[in-house]
Amino acid sequence: MTESGLPDAQVWADMLAGTRTLTGGSLSLTYLPGRGGSIVGLHRTTDDTPILWQSPWGIVPIGATRPPATASVTAQEMWAGGWRTLYPSTGRAITLYGADMGYDGEAYLAPYRIEEESESSVRLRTRLVRTPVEIVRTISLLEPSADDTEAEAGAATRVRVEETIRNVGKQAVEMMWANEIVLGEPLIGPGTTLDTGASVVRPEPDVTHSVSYDDLMPWPRSQGNGAMINLRRIPDADAGTTWQSYLSDFTEHQAEITNAEAGLKVRLTWDGEMMPYLWYQMEAGGKHDFPHYSGSYYLGLSPATAWPRQGLNDARRVSSTAQWLGVGEERSTWIELEISDPRTPDDRADQA
Secondary structure: OOOOOOOOHHHHHHHOOOOEEEEEOOEEEEEEOOOOOEEEEEEEOOOOEEOEOEOOOOOOOOOOOOOOOOHHHHHHHHOOEOEEEEEOOOOOOEEEOOEEEEOOEOOOOOOOEEEEEOOOEEEEEEEOOOOOEEEEEEEEEEOOOOOOOOOOOOOOOEEEEEEEEEEOOOOOEEEOOEEEEEEOOOOOOOOOEEEEOOOEEEEOOOOOOOOOOOOOEEOOEEEOOOOEEEOOEOOOOOOOEEEEEEEEOOOOOEEEEEEOOOOEEEEEEEOOOOOOEEEEEEEEEOOOOOOOOOOOEEEEEEEEOOOOOOOHHHHHHOOOOOEEEOOOOEEEEEEEEEEEOOOOHHHHHHHO
């Protein structure tokens, strides 16, 4: 380590070297220490089934020469899908405390150093540059929960991410914080259903025209472009639609995504005290031009401290959900994703 507390040259080289892998039981997880400690791959090893969506353009190498671009274009071409941390802002690029925070903030691009690593877990740490905040991110593959009686003993079927942010500066800073989790095929398909503990749905006016954030609906209904939509049902890949909403007022902070035909069920649970909102984004060929060109198909679910996903300025102005992190203050949160097969043993045998 240097006197400033930053990694020395060799440690930086190791951090930027590329992907690393965790394995445990029935799961294999790939993450990028050099780019936000982001999870860029998650597979069920029994049949090599992917769980997370990965961008078709792949992972743009760190340091690769790219044409000059706006903050939005740069962020989108660097986006690989998967599971990443968004902090201290999300969405639109903003200037905060005299520094450009970029599109989706700084944390998802920051290089993390590995503090502890085993076959099935890793603890990562970084100190952001444009805001005086240290982030510790721990990723673990865990054994099945107690109520998963059919899971093989010792088989990891859960991913748990724990995060801690700490203000190491001498000035309070404003923030919003989210974990963006992007799910893809075969889990996401026309037979997939989504069940949540949410009570209230707010539409995103940037996506659904002629609506406002005040057009509240009960889950799973939301305002679409010209028609009511049911967020519980996943559209076809070629539906040519994009849905974006904000879910709140949860009876229980969980979401279950089920595709019985694919033999997949994912249960997402998270720390609702720290992150009381869930951003919902369904992409089914509705985004034209760069970078999706009408070809992306995924469901994004993001536990978050604030809404909307349009930057810290809007979180302050629209919803008053922006928060302050005081000098020396520390906050922690957790998120779990559990993978199982919703079919009965007889159904599995019939489809084998």
